[in-house]
Amino acid sequence: MADLIERLLDGLPADAVLTDPDVTRAYAGDMAGFCPPGEPAVVVLPRTVEQVQHVMRTATATRTPVVPQGARTGLSGGANASDGCIVLSLLRMDRILEVDPVERIAVVEPGVVNAALSRAVAEHGLCYPPDPSSWEQCTIGGNIGTASGGLCCVKYGVTAEYVLGLEVVLADGRLLHTGRRTAKGVAGYDLTRLFVGSEGSLGVVVKAVLALRPRPPRTLVLAAEFPSARAAGDAVCRIMADGHTPAVLELMDRTTLRAVNDLTRMGLPETTEALLLAGFDTADPAGDLRAVALLCEAAGAVEVVPAEDAAESELLMKARRSALVALEAVKGTTMIDDVCVPRARLADMLDGVAAIAERHGLTIGVCAHAGDGNTHPTVCFDAADPEESARARLSFDEIMALGLELGGTITGEHGVGVLKKEWLAREIGPVGIELQRGVKEVFDPLGLLNPGKLF
Structure with missing residues (x-):
């Protein structure tokens, strides 16, 4: 331990090397439940690429595992420390190095907060579309590590579609440049x-070239109430089949609506079984909303209420963004899943989750990026109750099994981390696992980078 610290201090300032156990423990884990972290040996907070290279060279020389971290807002244990590791926190590498409105790119360090980037590029009339719910806290490096999504993915896509190039420090300290700055390149x-999406298991991202888009008009939203998940799922299918491209298409079930009302006092309708929010940022959003309202009514909506202006629309979106926090307040602890299924099976997913909740006597709320089938069943439970915790974990696994049974995937945007290792193996099979381990060995032959994650 003393030798490791001494070697790290040879290339890092003293305030970048943290060894107090009370301090290092604060960096031990992310926000995932059922994933107890290990005890890190040391936390390092570099500011430069050269300092990251020094950390990785030191780790290689001492055979010490390294766990890269961002803001630790992840939900799969992907940023959890392993015993005796170096936690490599990239929070101090938080500079926006360049915004180029001609090429429509931004060049950033990994510690840049998603919302800070969005605000910076907005000054140039541009936007960075991926917007996870934790966008005010999560970092670009973490977004890249987990291939994160967000509310606007149905129209604008996920993180992977906006990363043009990277600088990555490899396990042995070498610096790798990938990708490009140009609009095209193969x-x-x-x-x-x-x-x-590699979750820090192949290298440490120290710089990213990100694609930007022109800033769209403000989104106008409608709220449609449905008597069943089946009717809401039918509306989603009708909207997409009719050729519409909403900027947001979000769903909340009755359990979630009640939780949001309890937290925010917004007065959302609690008698409906599902509330669908559809928003457009087109040249004629009101016209698009009228067309979608007719489709919702044809699917069985009992009431459709278009927002009158952008402020009212933002209030509806605020309700959706509050969903996960509101569900956490129900029992104090949540397990948040992110199973993604084909849009046509969305209703089957919601009905199946409701059956799982009833079978285990649990409160499970579902909110979803309905436009791309990405559901967030959220299991609410009392962590101080071992029996209820056991039922919560069992229900979580049953939800993932249901997603696979419906032709979906175990994670749409949160990553695998520690929480879903077993389920990744089930989804991609033994050949897939063998090949992925082979890729890992090429980049990290000593197995030092984020060990124990993914597989």
């Missing part, structure tokens, strides 16, 4: 995409 294997 030279060689797409190593950039390989790193997106």
Whole structure:
């Protein structure tokens, strides 16, 4: 331990090397439940690429595992420390290095907060579309590590579609440049995409070239109430089949609506079984909303209420963004799943989750990025009650099994981390696991980077 600290201090300032156990423990884990973290040996907070390289060279020389971290807002244990590791926190590498409105790119360090980037590029009339619910806290490096999504993915896509190039420090300290700054480029294997979603297991991202888009008009939203999940799912299918491209298409079930009302006092309708929010940022959003309202009514909506202006629309979106916090307040602890299913099976997913909740005597609320089938069943439970905790964990696994049974995937945007290792193996099979382990060995032959994650 003393030798490791001494070696790290050879290339890092003293305030970048934290060893007090009370301090290092604060960096031990992310926000995932049922994933107890280990005890890190040390936390380092570099500010430069050269300092990150020094950390990785030191780790290689001492055979010390390294766990890269951002803001620790993840929900799968992907940023959890392992015993005796170096926690490599990238929070101090938080500079926006460049915004180019001609090429429509931003060049950023990994510790830049998602919302800070959005505000910075808005000054140039541009936007960075991926917007996870934790966008005011989560970092771009973490977004890249987990290939995160957000509310506007139905129209604008996920993080992977906006990462053009990367600088990555490899396990042995070498610096790798991937991708490009140009609008097009197909030279060689797409190593950039390989790193997106790799959860820090292949290298440490120290710089990213991100694609930007022109800032769209303000979104106008409608709220449609449905008597069943089946009717709401039918509306989603009708909207997409009719050729519409909403900027947001979000769903909340009755359990979630009640929780949001309890937290925010917004007065959302609690008698409806599902509330669908559809929003457009087109040249004629009111016209699009009228067309979608007719489709919702045809699917069985009992009431459709368009927002009158952008402020009212933002209030509805605030309700949706409050969902996960509101559900956490129900029992104090939540397990948040992110199973993604085909849109046509969305109703089956919601009905199946309701059956699981009833079978285990639990409160499970569901909110969803309905436009792309990405559901967030959220299990509410009392962590101080071992029996209820056991039922919560069992229900969580049953929800993932249901997602696979419906032709979906175990994670749409939160990543695998520690929480879903077993389920990744079930989803991609033994050949897939063998090949992914082979890729890992090429980049990290000593197995030092984020060990114990993914597989």
